[in-house]
Structure formats: structure tokens, C-alpha cells
Amino acid sequence: MEQQSAVSIDVITLRYGADDPTVGVGIAPRKWAPFENALALPGVLLRRGERLAEAARRAVHTKLGVPEHAITAVGQIATFDEPNRDPRGPTLSIAMWAVVTDHGADTAEWIPFDEMPPLAFDHSEILTATRDRLAELLWKDLTFTRALTGNQFTATRAVALTTALTGVKPDPGNLNRTLAALPGLERTGERVRVKATGRPAAMWAFTA
Template identity: 50%
Template sequence: MNNVGSLVSVDVIALRYNAELRRVELATKPRTTEPYLGVPALPGVLLREGERLAAAAHRAVISKVGFDVSALGQLTVFDQPNRDPRGYSLSVAMWAVGDGDADWYGFDDVPKLAFDHNVMLFECRPLLVDMLWRDLEFTRALTGAEFPVSAAVAITHTLSGIAPDRGNLNRRLASLRGLAVSSKRMVLGRGRPGTVWEWEHPAA
């Protein structure tokens, strides 16, 4: 059945790493229905009867910002009584990684969003920071199959808001299961070769 459940929503913080701008970005799109018609929002949907959270998150990203995701997971639940003008609702906040034609913002540049989505970002950002370099599914999806050290620095800095210590970051990278220094090198400024890290291919 496709009946809408009793106002349980799934809202997705859909992320990508923008290598050109060297920052982690999140996707929004203006809402096309009331409430908050025309106001930018995170992609979200009301949970259908019998629908799994992951399926709803996929549906939210595909239907609201027009692209699929390479990985996703659950973050936390928001239950403030006045968070939705349509009535009392719960929102399950999810993370996803993907890329496509959306309105992309850095965490520190996000405009005023619909519902309590700015609160969601504020409260979920530390959770995402804690996942980086710990949750390998999340980290691999964000970095891609291979990445230079400069990307690791930029991802850490723009997601956390704090510039990482490079020595500590390199030690963290070296400790990760399935991650190794590649034989490739990337030319940085002034012709200096930079280290490239690559993930092992997942087991078939």
C-alpha cells in the first residue's frame, strides 16, 4: 500500500565532496508544495505504510533533488512538537552521499531552510564529523575510490569547521582498514608530488 503514515517523515542530508571548490556540500531544493512553498529544504518525504527508512531516503533524494545515492544511513530522530505546521510529526534524519543537479551549499553557507532543517544540520553535523574516518561506508562514499591528502584535509576541515593537524590525519589514514598509499602521485603546487590514497576494491 502507498498510504501515507501518521506524519513520520524521512529527511536526508545528501552530501558530496566538491573537488573544484575543495569542500563538502549538501543538497537542497525549493519546496514545490505547501507548507513552505518555494522555501529551500533538505530532500524529504513522508514515510509510507510498510516502507523501510532506506527506501524512503532513496525516494526522497530521487524525487526531490533528482539523483540517486551511492550510500546512506541513519543519524537521529527529531520530535519537537511544533516542527511541522501540518501537525505533530517525527522526522528521521538520514545521511546520503551522491551527486547531481541540486542547489549545493557548504555547511557554513546554508540559507534559511523549511521546517526545522537548519536545526537538523546543526545537530547532525557533529554526528557526521564523528563518522568521518570511522564509518568506512560513509568515508569511502565521500572520498571516492582514490583521493589526494589535500582532499582528506579539505573534507575534514569543511565538514568539521576545524583545520586538522596533518600529521594526526596521516596517521589516521594509515590506520584505516582497506586504505593504502597508491603508487600514483598527484602534482601539487610548484611541481611537488603529493601522496594519493586508494581504497581496496570491496570483496565480490
């Protein structure tokens, strides 16, 4: 009888807290074989009758130690179907994204995209492929964007967030036009000093 593929939910978990200089991606050592002790994205096998978002939240909570209340939003990105990606047998991977807010201690390592070490399974390839897709969601998908920015953010943080996901620092003028065109987002007129020197940063806020 032909072996059926299992379905794995692998989650790119993003944290961009108030004190984080850039976006961190959550990874943690695996507790069991295969790849025992190797760093990996949080992942779980999909249970019978379980929704994808439920499985993604379960993975982030159980594998990274993030409190359930701190997982603010999740979504689906892509599917990876390379038949030999898991040495235990054929496993289909559905890659999900999750955003977490500031919270207490967890068991994760929060690593920027550009500093990520090699990961177990094909997780390095998943991360590389999905980074571009996450960058496409930023400033277009309001659920994803607001989960990362919060209801208010400075232009400086918008630049840092865009740089973290795209790998390239955006042109300030182009970014300002992108922000101004986003539904429900307005420039408040307030300025906040985020550096010891230089001009205070403009503040943006979602009003709806």
C-alpha cells in the first residue's frame, strides 16, 4: 500500500517588540529525532479535524514557549511538497506565519533573517522562500501589518521593519507614499525622538 503523506505545520514566528531593534524569527532546538538538538522552526503535525490556524498557534506555544495570549495573528504563506524533506517519510509542509507581542520568558531564540543559522529539515529553504512573501504582505495585508506595527509606530520603526523583511533599506519618500496610501493609517503630526541626535521621527497611527 502506498504510504500517505503526513501534513506538517511549520511556522515563521515574528517578534518586533517595542525594545527590539529589528524583527526576530523564533527558532528552538528540537527535543527528539530526527535532528535532535538541531535548531528548527516550530512545527507540529496537523491533527484530525484541526484548523491550520489552530495548529500554528499550538506549534508556537508548545515549541517556542510563547504564551497563547501573546500570539496576536496567524496566516498561511505557502506549501512545500518535496517528498524527501523529512527522513521519517513523505511529509507535506504548510508554512504559516505568526506574529507575537512582547511577553515574558520563552524558550525561543529570536534571530534576524540575515543572521539565521542552518536549520533542521528544509527549514532554511522555507525561511528563504517565505521571506519574500512576507515582504509582499507588509503594508498590504492589514492584519499582518498591524500585528507587527501595533496601532502606532514611528517612521523609524517602519523603515527598520521594511528593511528586516526585504533585506534592503527603503527609500524614505517611497515608503512615506506607501504609508499614506494605506487605508485607516494617518500621519499624526506628532514627532518622537528615537535617537540622541537628528530630527525626531514622524508618528503614524491606525485610526480604524
